[in-house]
Amino acid sequence: MIELQKVSKYYGQKAAVVDLSFKIEEGEIFGLIGTSGCGKTTTLKMINRLVTPSSGHILINGEDINSQPSETLRRHIGYVIQNVGLFPHYTVQQNIATVPRLLQWDDQRISERTQQLLRMVGLEPETFARRAPDELSGGQQQRVGLARALAADPPIILMDEPFGALDPITKQQVRGEVKQLLKNIQKTIVLVTHDVGEAFDMCDRLCLLDQGKVQQVGTPRELLFNPQNDFVDSFFKSNRLQLEMMSITTGDILEILQSSADTPRSFSEGFEGNGPRAAANDSFFSVFQDAKPEAHSYVIYDKEDQPVASVTSEQLLSGFYRVRHKLKEKQG
Template sequence: MIQFKNVTKKYGDKIAVDDLSFDIKEGEIFVLIGPSGCGKTTTLKMINRLIPLTSGYIYFKERPISEYPVYEMRWDIGYVLQQIALFPHMSIKENIAQVPLMKKWTDSDIDDRIDELLTMVGMEPEQFKNRKPKELSGGQQQRVGVVRALAADPPVILMDEPFSALDPISREKLQDDLIELQKTIKKTIVFVTHDIQEALKLGDRICLLKEGHAEQIGTPEAFLTMPENDFVKDFIGDLDTHRMQQLTIGDIADSHPAGNNTDYPDYPIVPDDTQIQVAFQHLSEHDGIIVNGEDDNKKILKSQDVFRYLADRQGGAER
């Protein structure tokens, strides 16, 4: 879907992104993470040409992005910012309708799309679409920001630390909402964050940057079980591989509330003494697993539950 090939961005003598190469697969959440100044937002903004690259190539659907008309390309790439940036004088409906109007959608198609998207994110259309942004909570405003990015059904969504300004409860709820929403919309999402727990929870794959270089690109499982160097280990909390090998899925299930496995009939059932690496194999193929403990006590675990526990255990913190 998106390919970076030897991409470099310079500001005078300062190199912000240095010879960066990777592929972003269609339909995945690809997370860019790293310390402040590592080049993650610059990398994101080069995708929709908000920032021009200095050298190298970025391909979108196998064509260099320079071949696309810039404004049409931006209409076809949704963008969600940390600063919600809704138009305060417009209603929620008018905010969401901006790109469809530019693309000359009919009024009825726009109305149907707004109702569909607001319903999808748990906001009753008749209750919310005629309100102004100031009448909504921060979490509700950010939901509208996500909906606005989806309005014209773009294949790619760019999200630049979209939840970092929210309180922890709202932030976790929106993370969960995004995971559930992605099951329906199946978009290619490029997500910037500085929070390793958020990256582990949301990412299908993660790219950890340092001074414009990619230190490691891989799945959350790979970061937790096979960090490639000391910088990666330190960023995720100095992972102790030996302790990880001793950890079982039952250890994680013990800290998780009980679930009802009848709601998830297709999830595999694994014994509570199953090692984490084996559990990861099941989680790579299914949305969750059912952990079978003593006295046939069963609990549901999903990938994000496991990643959150492991990040907390290893001392991961916001950076």
């Protein structure tokens, strides 16, 4: 979908990024993370030609982005930034309609698309369409910014610190909603964030940068448990346990429990359990974070949303540490 081939950017003698090469697959959420000033935003902006590379090539679907006018390129790439950037003199509806109007959509099509997107991001059109941006909360503005980026149904969305300006409580809520939305709409997403927990929560794969150079590209689990160098290993040290909890799923835990003497009770045996539900692809961190004090067991559901086993709280915790130990053994 998106490929960078030995891409570099220099400002005078100063290198912003050097020889970046990686591929972003269609439909994945790909995160750019790293130290401050490592070139994350520069890399993002080169994809839609807001910044011009000094050398190298960027391809989208095999075609060099320089083969078409920048305006045409950007109409097929949505862009969401930290401070939203809504036009203050436009209503919410007019902000969302910006790109469709440039594409000369008719009024009815624009109106229908605007209402569809507002509902998609959790804002009722009857309430919010005619409001000005300064009448919205920070979280509501961020939702409108996302709706505007999706307005012309672009296949690619670039997101530059989209939740950075939100307070922690609003950030967690909006991020969860956006994560679910992005999974549902199946766009190719490139996300820049300085928040490693956010990257682990949202992204399928990550590119870790330092001083403008790629240190490692892989899944969050690969970077955490199979670091390619000392920098990658040290980058995650400060919150390693939380990240391990985020990268190990209840499915991983169920698998290791089923291969041991501590086998959970299976629904295939006719057992009917009760208690809070947990999907096999839920991270242990999300289950742990939402744990109910009175819950003694959890019902695990598979990818087809069918109940497969009942696991006690003690089994979940024990299973997490066993999976963690197994992954660390592989690393060693």
